[in-house]
Amino acid sequence: MPQEHIEEYLEAIYDIAGREGTAKTTEIAEHLKNAPASVTEAFQRMKQKGLVRYESHKGVSLTAKGYKAATKMKRKHRLLEVFLDKMLHLPREKVHEQACKMEHTLTDETETALCKTLKGPTECPHGSPIPPCNLEVKNCQECFSEQNPTLEKRDKDIIAITSLKHGEKAKIVFVRGGGSVMQRLCDLGLTNGTIISLLREAPMNGPIEICVRGCKLVIGRGIAEKIFVQKT
Amino acid sequence: MKVDLVVALAGNANVGKSSIFNQLTGLGQIIGNWPGKTVEKAEGMLLHHGKHIKIIDLPGIYSLSTYSQEEIVSREYIALEHPDVVVNVVDATALERNLFFTLQLLEMGTPLVIALNLVDVAKKKGITINEKKLQKLLNVPVVPTIATKGIGVHEIVDAVIEQTTKRSPASKNTIRYGPEIETRIEKLERVLTGVNIGYPLRWTAIKLLEGDSEIVNKVGEKHPDVIVAANILAGEISDIHKEPCSTVITSERYAVAARIVKEVQTFKESEKSSMGERFDALSMHSIWGYVLMFTIMLSILMFMSFFGGWLSEIVRSLFESINPHMTGFWPDIAWTGGIVGFYATLSVALGFILPFYLILGVLEDSGYLPKIAYLMDRPCHTIGLHGKACIPLLLGFGCNVPACVGCRIMETKRDRLITVFLSTLVPCSARTVVILGLVGAYVGVQWAIALYIVDFMLIFIIGKILNRLLPGVSVGIIMEMPPYRLPSGKVVVKQAWNRFKPFLITALPLIIIGSIIIEAMRITNVLSLVSNALSPVTVVWLGLPAFTGFLFIFGVLRKEAALVLLMTAAGTVDIRSAMSPVQMIVFALVIMIYVPCVATIAALIRETGWKNAALISLSEIGLAILLGGITFRALSLFM
Numbered sequence: 001m002p003q004e005h006i007e008e009y010l011e012a013i014y015d016i017a018g019r020e021g022t023a024k025t026t027e028i029a030e031h032l033k034n035a036p037a038s039v040t041e042a043f044q045r046m047k048q049k050g051l052v053r054y055e056s057h058k059g060v061s062l063t064a065k066g067y068k069a070a071t072k073m074k075r076k077h078r079l080l081e082v083f084l085d086k087m088l089h090l091p092r093e094k095v096h097e098q099a100c101k102m103e104h105t106l107t108d109e110t111e112t113a114l115c116k117t118l119k120g121p122t123e124c125p126h127g128s129p130i131p132p133c134n135l136e137v138k139n140c141q142e143c144f145s146e147q148n149p150t151l152e153k154r155d156k157d158i159i160a161i162t163s164l165k166h167g168e169k170a171k172i173v174f175v176r177g178g179g180s181v182m183q184r185l186c187d188l189g190l191t192n193g194t195i196i197s198l199l200r201e202a203p204m205n206g207p208i209e210i211c212v213r214g215c216k217l218v219i220g221r222g223i224a225e226k227i228f229v230q231k232t
Numbered sequence: 233m234k235v236d237l238v239v240a241l242a243g244n245a246n247v248g249k250s251s252i253f254n255q256l257t258g259l260g261q262i263i264g265n266w267p268g269k270t271v272e273k274a275e276g277m278l279l280h281h282g283k284h285i286k287i288i289d290l291p292g293i294y295s296l297s298t299y300s301q302e303e304i305v306s307r308e309y310i311a312l313e314h315p316d317v318v319v320n321v322v323d324a325t326a327l328e329r330n331l332f333f334t335l336q337l338l339e340m341g342t343p344l345v346i347a348l349n350l351v352d353v354a355k356k357k358g359i360t361i362n363e364k365k366l367q368k369l370l371n372v373p374v375v376p377t378i379a380t381k382g383i384g385v386h387e388i389v390d391a392v393i394e395q396t397t398k399r400s401p402a403s404k405n406t407i408r409y410g411p412e413i414e415t416r417i418e419k420l421e422r423v424l425t426g427v428n429i430g431y432p433l434r435w436t437a438i439k440l441l442e443g444d445s446e447i448v449n450k451v452g453e454k455h456p457d458v459i460v461a462a463n464i465l466a467g468e469i470s471d472i473h474k475e476p477c478s479t480v481i482t483s484e485r486y487a488v489a490a491r492i493v494k495e496v497q498t499f500k501e502s503e504k505s506s507m508g509e510r511f512d513a514l515s516m517h518s519i520w521g522y523v524l525m526f527t528i529m530l531s532i533l534m535f536m537s538f539f540g541g542w543l544s545e546i547v548r549s550l551f552e553s554i555n556p557h558m559t560g561f562w563p564d565i566a567w568t569g570g571i572v573g574f575y576a577t578l579s580v581a582l583g584f585i586l587p588f589y590l591i592l593g594v595l596e597d598s599g600y601l602p603k604i605a606y607l608m609d610r611p612c613h614t615i616g617l618h619g620k621a622c623i624p625l626l627l628g629f630g631c632n633v634p635a636c637v638g639c640r641i642m643e644t645k646r647d648r649l650i651t652v653f654l655s656t657l658v659p660c661s662a663r664t665v666v667i668l669g670l671v672g673a674y675v676g677v678q679w680a681i682a683l684y685i686v687d688f689m690l691i692f693i694i695g696k697i698l699n700r701l702l703p704g705v706s707v708g709i710i711m712e713m714p715p716y717r718l719p720s721g722k723v724v725v726k727q728a729w730n731r732f733k734p735f736l737i738t739a740l741p742l743i744i745i746g747s748i749i750i751e752a753m754r755i756t757n758v759l760s761l762v763s764n765a766l767s768p769v770t771v772v773w774l775g776l777p778a779f780t781g782f783l784f785i786f787g788v789l790r791k792e793a794a795l796v797l798l799m800t801a802a803g804t805v806d807i808r809s810a811m812s813p814v815q816m817i818v819f820a821l822v823i824m825i826y827v828p829c830v831a832t833i834a835a836l837i838r839e840t841g842w843k844n845a846a847l848i849s850l851s852e853i854g855l856a857i858l859l860g861g862i863t864f865r866a867l868s869l870f871m
Contacts, residue, residue, distance in 0.1 A: 139475065180299060181707055186482040187295035188710065189329050192475070193483075203518040206610035207619060207709055213328045213490075216715075218606045220618055220708030 078124035170229035243321035245292025251379035253289035260730035264596030268641035324354035544579030573747025593724035615695030628658030662791035826856030
């Protein structure tokens with residue numbers, strides 16, 4: 001099974017099941033317009049590689065390794081979409097298909113260069129969030145101002161604060177973007193390395209409430225999605 | 233007046249600065265349990281042991297790297313006006329974050345006294361703070377206080393006076409950063425010698441390294457070379473730490489704050505979740521939170537409608553029972569003009585305005601308002617705002633003037649303008665008087681609620697349009713959630729009285745005089761002249777009785793006056809004999825939407841400038857007339 005197909009499957013599971021959910025075989029088959037039989041076969045192969053957990057009666061879900069690979073592909077895909085839209089001014093409806101083809105050949109080095117050139121975009125042209133990079137940086141400025149392009153890779157699994165479960169604690173490792181909003185977050189005590197916990201979130205992508213340094217703070221979804229944490 | 237000492241109260245939002253201010257000065261600054269109440273500085277005097285002390289209450293501020301408009305007020309005051317002593321009010325339940333600001337004040341070299349407030353709440357949470365140790369570590373006097381009960385408040389003043397007599401050198405107090413930062417601060421201080429922008433030197437250097445836009449602009453105007461130097465130095469720091477320089481400095485300050493907290497604070501976790509915690513979970517729940525919010529809003533409206541109607545009826549029949557029923561020019565002027573004007577005003581004041589201020593006080597003091605901001609954040613995004621906008625909008629139900637001023641808590645100019653516009657459309661207590669006192673009492677409460685719904689829809693639609701017209705996106709909400717507390721009866725009553733007083737002083741005489749004038753004009757037939765001039769709009773388009781024309785003009789002064797004067801102008805207290813239900817609904821609708829009252833227009837000019845104020849007022853007049861006419865025609869079909 002070619003790498004390209006595996007990556008497509010990973011993305012499909014990511015879209016449907018997300019980080020911890022489960023997707024049904026039929027859902028994936030429909031999503032990729034493949035026959036259910038070949039989908040099942042693909043899942044078996046991916047299970048052998050340790051990318052997914054699969055049981056025919058339960059469905060398929062991503063392992064930590066699979067999730068990491070899937071986010072990487074999503075990142076490349078959405079960065080490419082931004083590039084095709086913003087720089088090459090391709091029609092909106094064509095960027096997705098084109099990005100689908102290009103993403104599999106994009107090297108990590110090109111991905112980093114693309115992110116820098118595009119000034120660290122946070123969303124694709126369709127409004128979906130672009131997952132953060134896996135470089136050893138604490139925020140985007142560092143990457144833009146860095147003379148030496150060989151940044152170390154981050155060997156950690158980082159997630160947006162909004163992906164935490166209620167009551168879960170995590171450490172802030174990376175704040176995307178910059179300017180006055182980031183400074184304000186720092187002033188309110190959300191500095192790198194600070195332990196926070198997610199208390200609750202409002203429905204329909206509403207704001208979240210977190211506990212930081214003994215205070216409760218409400219943060220809008222748009223801002224919260226730029227704060228990345230590592231589970232402790 | 234003689235002033236011996238100037239003392240400013242500063243600190244994070246919602247830590248009790250205004251409470252301490254009120255305790256010290258006996259004045260009535262608005263207090264409540266939500267961040268962002270105080271947006272303007274207030275002044276008051278205190279006579280303490282023969283000294284005349286001027287107390288300044290400043291808006292809440294989290295950091296000297298200011299974020300919103302009201303924070304700039306505080307920073308500029310502390311840094312440029314040089315108060316003799318700054319009393320830093322600190323929330324004992326959130327010591328770490330509060331100390332972060334304290335450290336910045338120390339850095340500025342401000343003579344400081346710390347009021348460690350809310351020690352009672354901290355104790356309940358299991359937090360004890362060793363204030364002696366804190367005093368020693370920071371080298372400034374620390375006074376534990378419970379502001380709401382007035383405990384420790386006068387000890388603050390004693391400490392302030394003591395601090396002015398033996399001022400310790402400020403440099404001893406400032407925090408030290410890592411050597412790689414300190415050397416660069418010193419370098420920049422050397423470059424800065426001779427550059428004077430009014431702020432202390434070391435502080436200016438640190439702010440330049442942080443890239444604070446205000447300071448950079450101020451210095452950069454005359455000395456662009458300094459900015460270049462600062463940028464190089466800041467770049468060096470961020471290369472060492474692999475983080476922007478401002479973040480490095482902020483992190484170091486927090487590290488110092490955390491270290492201090494560790495030394496002075498002991499924390500004993502209480503097992504059971506408190507009532508507040510449980511109510512938090514309910515009121516912020518994804519479903520029950522909204523159910524609760526709508527229930528609260530609706531019951532307030534229903535209560536106001538029934539209670540207000542009942543009470544104003546009592547006041548009215550009381551006065552009617554002593555009506556001497558005399559006729560003639562002077563008795564008419566005195567009774568229908570003066571006395572009816574008086575008791576009609578009294579009835580709306582006691583029935584609707586005072587009860588609402590009491591309810592608003594309870595909402596404010598309990599800490600429920602921020603929960604509404606949380607619940608409504610997502611819906612607010614559809615009109616290009618964020619949840620904080622709900623707070624000035626809710627205040628608008630009391631009076632639009634503080635609502636307009638309260639919009640300063642919005643971070644960007646665009647958000648502020650949209651929120652100001654929308655807050656002038658919120659039915660304030662004066663409009664509630666007209667809606668409930670006229671439509672609610674004589675047509676039916678369901679029609680009054682319908683009017684509210686129309687108003688909310690209008691706010692939503694206009695918000696959508698403004699969002700289209702004004703480019704840009706809202707920055708998003710970042711807001712502290714204060715814990716619930718039991719509202720203090722004393723505070724609520726005092727607050728309601730403070731808000732009610734201006735009504736008695738300005739509105740009551742104004743309405744009585746207006747009522748006498750209208751009665752005189754009615755008897756001498758001048759009223760019909762004015763009304764006839766306006767009749768193309770009032771009679772032909774809106775379908776209202778001719779005498780209402782004058783009321784719309786008078787209603788600009790005070791909207792509740794429109795209802796009171798309606799009785800005078802109709803020549804009867806029983807409005808039902810002078811107006812049909814449709815006419816009452818149309819009248820209330822137009823009053824609800826058309827041009828804000830003079831006080832609000834004045835606030836609009838102050839907050840947004842002449843042009844925007846005129847634009848907002850004119851568009852609302854147009855909208856009111858347009859909708860009024862359409863409603864008249866639509867309702868006439870089936871009523």
